[in-house]
Amino acid sequence: MGVFVSPFFFFVPQVFEAVSAGQLRPHIILGADLNTHNHGIARLSRKMSGNEGFSGFGKTEAQWWDEVVFANTALRDPFDKQGDSHNTWIHVAGIPVWGGKIDWLLYSEKTLVCDASFISQGGTSSDHPYLRVDLRSTPDV
Amino acid sequence: MTWNVERGYRLGSLISELVAELPDLVFLQEVDCSCDRSFRNDVAGELALALGDFHVAFATEKDGVNGGGGNGGTSPRGAPANAVAAFAVAAPAAAAAAAAAAVDSTALAAPSSSFSQLSDRGTLVDSSNTEGLNHGVPADDASVIAANDSKEVDDESCEKRIECPDPKRAATPGEGPCVEPSEKLFETSSFTSSASSAPHVRLTHQGGVEGLAVLSRYPIRGVRALQLPNTYKASPSNGSHDKDLSSNGDTSRDEASNNGSSSGSSSSSGSAGGKARVALRVEVATPVSDASLLCSCRVCRKEEADKELVSYLFGIRKCALPIPRPFPISFTSSPSCQLGLVVGYSVHLDAFAGRTARVHQLQPVLEDAAITVIGLIDSVKIRQSLRKLCKPALFSRAHLTDMLLYFLIACIYSSALVRTFGCICLAIFFFRATGV
Numbered sequence: 225m226g227v228f229v230s231p232f233f234f235f236v237p238q239v240f241e242a243v244s245a246g247q248l249r250p251h252i253i254l255g256a257d258l259n260t261h262n263h264g265i266a267r268l269s270r271k272m273s274g275n276e277g278f279s280g281f282g283k284t285e286a287q288w289w290d291e292v293v294f295a296n297t298a299l300r301d302p303f304d305k306q307g308d309s310h311n312t313w314i315h316v317a318g319i320p321v322w323g324g325k326i327d328w329l330l331y332s333e334k335t336l337v338c339d340a341s342f343i344s345q346g347g348t349s350s351d352h353p354y355l356r357v358d359l360r361s362t363p364d365v
Numbered sequence: 366m367t368w369n370v371e372r373g374y375r376l377g378s379l380i381s382e383l384v385a386e387l388p389d390l391v392f393l394q395e396v397d398c399s400c401d402r403s404f405r406n407d408v409a410g411e412l413a414l415a416l417g418d419f420h421v422a423f424a425t426e427k428d429g430v431n432g433g434g435g436n437g438g439t440s441p442r443g444a445p446a447n448a449v450a451a452f453a454v455a456a457p458a459a460a461a462a463a464a465a466a467a468v469d470s471t472a473l474a475a476p477s478s479s480f481s482q483l484s485d486r487g488t489l490v491d492s493s494n495t496e497g498l499n500h501g502v503p504a505d506d507a508s509v510i511a512a513n514d515s516k517e518v519d520d521e522s523c524e525k526r527i528e529c530p531d532p533k534r535a536a537t538p539g540e541g542p543c544v545e546p547s548e549k550l551f552e553t554s555s556f557t558s559s560a561s562s563a564p565h566v567r568l569t570h571q572g573g574v575e576g577l578a579v580l581s582r583y584p585i586r587g588v589r590a591l592q593l594p595n596t597y598k599a600s601p602s603n604g605s606h607d608k609d610l611s612s613n614g615d616t617s618r619d620e621a622s623n624n625g626s627s628s629g630s631s632s633s634s635g636s637a638g639g640k641a642r643v644a645l646r647v648e649v650a651t652p653v654s655d656a657s658l659l660c661s662c663r664v665c666r667k668e669e670a671d672k673e674l675v676s677y678l679f680g681i682r683k684c685a686l687p688i689p690r691p692f693p694i695s696f697t698s699s700p701s702c703q704l705g706l707v708v709g710y711s712v713h714l715d716a717f718a719g720r721t722a723r724v725h726q727l728q729p730v731l732e733d734a735a736i737t738v739i740g741l742i743d744s745v746k747i748r749q750s751l752r753k754l755c756k757p758a759l760f761s762r763a764h765l766t767d768m769l770l771y772f773l774i775a776c777i778y779s780s781a782l783v784r785t786f787g788c789i790c791l792a793i794f795f796f797r798a799t800g801v
Contacts, residue, residue, distance in 0.1 A: 254712065255391075255710070256710070256713065256714070285720075289724075293731075299734060326369075329366070354368035356388065
């Protein structure tokens with residue numbers, strides 16, 4: 225039966241196009257310094273926050289980016305968006321004046337699985353910590 | 366792994382931390398090369414060397430960084446914000462470093478030292494068009510691929526330099542001598558020996574470059590620089606640039622200016638201020654997925670793999686390949702291994718631009734990633750359709766079509782058989798009746 229089934233492979237348009245053109249099925253990783261640091265009083269500054277400084281009031285800048293910018297993409301950053309473990313914060317009298325999650329490490333969650341993530345303490349080699357994730361391919365892809 | 370290395374001021378500490386992590390793929394931002402402020406180190410090259418024969422891809426964000434004053438300035442020839450350059454060094458880092466070490470101190474007096482140093486590491490391929498040239502270029506042959514995204518911009522700026530009346534007016538503070546177009550400078554791969562004889566080679570250090578880099582343990586199959594919208598707006602009078610105060614109108618205007626400069630030189634001067642924001646896109650063949658096994662199969666026993674593919678396609682051996690594994694469509698279509706491919710981006714957005722401007726700045730990267738994801742979804746659909754075809758339901762359309770075909774062929778065969786049997790019987794009857 226397979227002899228008669230298999231020629232129909234070539235009549236499936238996607239298969240035909242894929243065989244003829246060769247499609248990429250890559251995994252995507254995005255390592256970026258997005259400078260998402262507009263928190264606290266810094267949001268009052270149009271220079272730092274633009275006209276939408278208060279659109280995400282109550283959220284950190286990283287949360288806003290995660291929910292607004294990256295929500296509709298297949299990219300995911302496994303790190304905490306609220307914690308200050310890898311953020312740069314400047315406090316004045318206990319009030320966070322400036323800071324936030326600056327560095328992002330995103331991966332395509334449909335094709336990759338994050339086994340572990342790690343944030344360096346930073347401050348010794350660079351003014352930024354480094355982010356590391358251990359990725360493997362999604363089993364069912 | 367991603368890291369903003371702060372221009373490599375503390376290179377030794379960077380190396381020690383990086384080596385301790387033993388990463389496979391590193392995305393770096395704020396990477397200096399031959400800048401005074403970072404002791405003229407090739408930061409990416411040094412890190413790649415320390416990690417052990419890592420492959421390097423680099424994209425220039427800011428050229429002519431003298432680096433004497435903290436954040437560094439721009440060279441007298443300015444920093445054409447759209448002069449995007451991206452190149453990959455596929456040669457082993459040790460060889461590259463050895464080649465770089467062979468460059469004597471006069472190398473620092475050469476223009477575009479990063480390019481010149483890199484040119485000593487292998488064949489330098491100069492191109493004036495990034496689009497498609499650096500994409501998927503095999504980099505196994507120890508080559509250095511360089512590309513300028515906007516030839517017009519470079520030509521214009523170089524033209525200005527040629528028109529410089531006095532080539533020796535470098536005495537003016539902050540200005541350097543008039544130089545030839547950078548395209549010609551790229552050709553001076555052996556500048557260390559020809560620096561004294563070449564009349565147009567710059568005689569003072571004009572600064573290094575700052576940009577993005579990707580270090581990879583695995584071969585970099587392609588490298589490309591994506592132009593990002595600039596959040597700086599130009600002052601038409603003196604060319605100085607104020608940072609965008611992030612009104613939407615300003616951002617869109619900057620984007621329009623930026624887009625225009627990509628295709629023409631008319632507005633290039635409008636963004637020749639700070640950094641030319643780019644995203645470094647690399648394609649790395651990694652064993653991150655099971656598909657790499659197929660890749661290795663293809664390398665070591667290509668014929669068998671092709672037979673496997675053909676047998677799978679023609680149904681001789683149904684479902685021989687596990688369907689959940691990526692379907693090896695690229696076996697016959699691409700010379701390079703597309704399976705297990707990792708497309709990585711290294712991005713650095715402006716720090717003090719508005720949120721809207723930064724979102725717009727990241728937009729080309731997200732679009733490029735989305736295109737890739739769409740291709741991924743399509744391939745998933747393909748696999749799903751293949752799975753259905755490979756395991757048809759009992760009364761599915763394909764199954765009924767097969768049954769119909771079987772029935773028709775059986776009818777044909779049976780009718781032919783009956784006809785043949787009848788003919789044979791008639792012949793026997795005829796021969797017996799006639800007594801032959």
